[in-house]
Amino acid sequence: MAAIVWLIAGLVLAAAEMLTGDLTLLMLGVAALATAGVSAAAGLPLWGDALVFGAMAGVLFLGVRPALRRRFGTPPPTPTNVDALTGKSALVLEDVAEYSGRVKLGGEVWTARPLDPSEVYEAGVTVYVMKIDGATAVVWKGP
Structure with missing residues (x-):
């Protein structure tokens, strides 16, 4: 049951990222999806799910998001x-x-x-x- 909640939260957060474009909600959504997978496979209690979510969110925010922002950030506008x-x-x-x-x-x-x-x-x-x-x-x- 907890895995389904994490799955829905991850999908909603990833979809909401389309409204912001800041890659913040996407990182939280991916962390929630990863937590859903771990929760379904390992059957962790709620506090274990929270630890997995926190660790994944930390890794994504500190490691993946900066690289994505450099790669896909808005280029300087072409003057017209x-x-x-x-x-x-x-x-x-x-x-x-x-x-x-x-x-x-x-x-x-x-x-x-x-x-x-x-x-x-x-x-x-x-x-x-x-x-x-x-x-x-x-x-x-x-x-």
Whole structure:
């Protein structure tokens, strides 16, 4: 009877992992399934089942979960849209000053302003996009 309870608990925990994706409930579910197997095979009392569950959960949390998180963890997101423009070079089309300027960035013309408001970049100079502020590229000539 105890093995069936452990089996159901393991299946419910493993299924609930789909809602979190943190691998915590999965480790507890696998520990419960292992406890169900040991309980069915050995016929341990409840305190024995608890020891098996605790030992399995400890091994899974300390040994298996970190390796799985490294292997299947979320990769760094690929920057898209304006986030992908940071670090790109741009050609100054009109002088870039504190309140005016245009650059050609990725085949498109953007309004631009310098990172340091005291600087002015002349037309024809290559600059680098430090960030995008609304629809304005904040650029820097570099060292």
